[in-house]
Amino acid sequence: MTTLEVQGVSVNFGGRMALTDVDFGAVAGTVTGLIGPNGAGKTTLFNVICGLQAPTAGRIAIDGVDVTRLPPFKRARRGLARTFQRLxxxxxxxxxxxxxxxxxxxxxxxxxxxxxxxxxxxxxxxxxxxxxxxxxxxxxxxxxxxxxxxxxPKVLLLDEPASGQDERETAAFRIVLQQVAEEGVAIVLVEHDVQLVMDVCSAIHVLDLGNVLASGSPAQVQQDPAVLAAYLGSVPHE
Ligand SMILES: Nc1ncnc2c1ncn2[C@@H]1O[C@H](COP(=O)(O)OP(=O)(O)O)[C@@H](O)[C@H]1O
Ligand SMILES: [Mg+2]
Known part of the structure; x- marks a missing residue:
């Protein structure tokens, strides 16, 4: 079952769309990647999920229960936890x-x-x-x-958890991530270390300028021309 469901979420910061009609989900026992360039809206999406930012439109559900109108502490009671990009x-x-x-x-x-x-x-x-x-x-x-x-937690949102870590720390982190997922937690990972994301995630969503550019397995996302152009800054060879 989808433990975390995000449906049609939009966020408008004074005329600027930080998120546009975003659909997203995370399944118990798996790691879902959320990648995209700086300013794509990743942290804003986390803030909407945990209740620090009200969406202009859309719905958030945890374990099938609509939490869109609940304050952060009540969402935490329903099993939501996160870490912060700025600690x-x-x-x-x-x-x-x-x-x-x-x-x-x-x-x-x-x-x-x-x-x-x-x-x-x-x-x-x-x-x-x-x-x-x-x-x-x-x-x-x-x-x-x-x-x-x-x-x-049932749902764990991690905002750039490996940034500032050395290789040894990242290797240890990767093992913990897999252990936690195996215990049945639905993990969402925002991370710039693309290799780490490709290794541990079963599904990846790519955000760019507030839009979901692509969603799929690591292999699917890596081959997506729109992703290569926008995120990796290159176009695929013919
Ligand atoms: N509280 C805010 N008020 C206005 N604009 C914001 C606010 N938070 C983020 N933004 C803008 O929304 C966009 C998405 O930012 P953010 O979610 O931090 O992206 P990411 O985490 O993917 O780098 C950026 O253009 C950012 O400047
Ligand atoms: Mg961010």
């Missing part, structure tokens, strides 16, 4: 405290155990007691992912 950690709190907050906000029965488990799974043991404003970006992104996972 939004509590900088003065430690890694452990940030993750614990995710677990306790979601009223997980044993927030301590949830936190300890995630610190272990995501390789954060060495920095558990560090303040998050002292971490390098790559590691801070892992903490944001851990905090999102601590809420036990």
């Amino acid at each position: 939004e950690l509590f900088g003065l709190l430690t890694v452990r405290e940030n993750i614990y907050l995710g677990a306790s906000v979601a009223k997980r029965p044993q927030p301590d155990a949830v936190t300890a488990g995630l610190i272990d799974q995501l390789g954060l043991s060495a920095v558990g007691d560090e303040r998050t404003d002292r971490l390098p970006t790559g590691q801070a992104r892992v903490v944001e992912l851990a905090r999102a996972l601590a809420t036990n």
Whole structure:
């Protein structure tokens, strides 16, 4: 079943269409890629899905329930979690405290155990007691992912989670992403690392100037002439 459904979403910023009639979906147990050049509307679509930006038109459903009019915290209760392109950690709190907050906000029965488990799974043991404003970006992104996972989400939106990560961190991130998908979470991945997207996503949607240019498997999207022209900045050879 489609866990997240986005139907006919448009966003108009004072006459400028950031999104035009966008249809999009994410299925439990899979990673769905959302790619496109800067300014395409990817972050705006995430903001609409999580309720930080009201759409001019369209509908959002989680597990078949219309959440279009719900505030962000009620969508979170229905299983929606996200990370931010510009990190939004509590900088003065430690890694452990940030993750614990995710677990306790979601009223997980044993927030301590949830936190300890995630610190272990995501390789954060060495920095558990560090303040998050002292971490390098790559590691801070892992903490944001851990905090999102601590809420036990059904739908997880990741906005450029690998940016600022080195190769080793990205390799570890890729494994975690696959583990989380296997646990049944519907993941949406916004990412500029095209190789990562092609490797982990079962479906990819390409946005350009607020329009869905193409949707399909990684192989289909990679061969789409409109995608090659707009996103990769080249035209296919005859
Ligand atoms: N709050 C806002 N007010 C006005 N314009 C915005 C706002 N947020 C984003 N935009 C514009 O909407 C377009 C899409 O931006 P964004 O969703 O951030 O794209 P992406 O994440 O794909 O780079 C851009 O032209 C951006 O300048
Ligand atoms: Mg963005």
